[in-house]
Every structure is written in structure tokens, then in C-alpha cells.
Amino acid sequence: MQVVITGTPGTGKSSVARELEGWNVIDLKTFIEEQDIGSVNGGEIEVRVEKLVDRLEEEFRDSEENLVIEGHLSHHYEADYCIVLRCEPDTLRERLSGRNYDRQKADENVEAESLDIILQEAIQQQENIIEIDTTGREAKEVAEEVIERIENEETGYGEIDWSEFL
Numbered sequence: 001m002q003v004v005i006t007g008t009p010g011t012g013k014s015s016v017a018r019e020l021e022g023w024n025v026i027d028l029k030t031f032i033e034e035q036d037i038g039s040v041n042g043g044e045i046e047v048r049v050e051k052l053v054d055r056l057e058e059e060f061r062d063s064e065e066n067l068v069i070e071g072h073l074s075h076h077y078e079a080d081y082c083i084v085l086r087c088e089p090d091t092l093r094e095r096l097s098g099r100n101y102d103r104q105k106a107d108e109n110v111e112a113e114s115l116d117i118i119l120q121e122a123i124q125q126q127e128n129i130i131e132i133d134t135t136g137r138e139a140k141e142v143a144e145e146v147i148e149r150i151e152n153e154e155t156g157y158g159e160i161d162w163s164e165f166l
């Protein structure tokens, strides 16, 4: 089984992935550095998406293990399930300010989240999407929902609407 966890920076991808037991978790920042296919400065990753996807295909397409790939570009790799984590924009801003993002970068991410940018991209490339709102929840609880919804094949998205924050 191959799963990707995507979402705007700060939605909780790494925290949720950390709570998944028995899965081989690949964090894309580390993968990009190890493969030497781009640069990571601060929270910002610079990499060509095509190159990243090619390298992921080479590395993982034939893998039989339970794999989770997490990162805000992970939805470009076609997986059995694509988890899209969401966070209410005001809460996202608080989470991002906690990790000393500058104002402009925080604004960009809050706007991207309000516009469903990552969800819209994911819809273009993934068959099975599971969208989860992490606002006011613990990472552990979200991780349990991820597992439960995969087991029950309970996909779905589109219930979340942050447009009032625009």
C-alpha cells in the first residue's frame, strides 16, 4: 500500500506521519536532499516536480512495503490513497508563526489554504482522496482517522470551505 500525505505547510503532515506505526515514512524534504535533486532552504523546497516524481517512481513504484510519502508536493506521485490535510486559516497562521515564518510566506500559505490550492492539484492526479480537517485536533487522533478511513476505503473531499477567510 502506498499513501501520500499532502497539504499546505503547517497543516500537520509531518506530525501526523510521525504517529503512523508500521509504515515506512518518507519525508520529501529529506528525500530531495538525499537524492540531491533540489535545494531546501529554511522551510522552502526548490525542486522540479517532474524530476521529483521521476525519482520517486524509480525508487518506490515497485515497492511492496507499506509506504507513506509526506510533503506538500507528494500528491504529484500517484498513490493508492492521497491524504489532504486541511487547517482553518486563522489557526494555520498561528501554527506558522510558531515556526518563525516571515509575514509574506505565512500570508502566501494562508491564502493557498483558503483557496484549496493543494486539494485542487491533488484532484487532478489522484484517484482516491481523503480530506481531513486537523483544526483543533491532535496529530495522533488525525493519524487514527487516516488509518481507519483507508481500512474502510472511505474516501471523500469537498466538505471544507475556507472561502470566508479570503
Ligand code: ADP
Residues within 6 Å of the ligand: 007, 008, 009, 010, 011, 012, 013, 014, 015, 016, 095, 098, 134, 135, 136, 137, 138, 139, 140, 142
Ligand atoms: P507540516 O509538516 O504539514 O508542515 P507540521 O507537522 O510541522 O506540519 O505541524 C505544524 C504544526 O501544527 C506543529 O506545531 C504541530 O504540532 C501543529 N499541530 C496542531 N494540531 C495538529 C494536528 N491536529 N495535526 C497535526 N499537527 C498539528
Ligand code: MN
Residues within 6 Å of the ligand: 013, 014, 015
Ligand atoms: Mn513537514
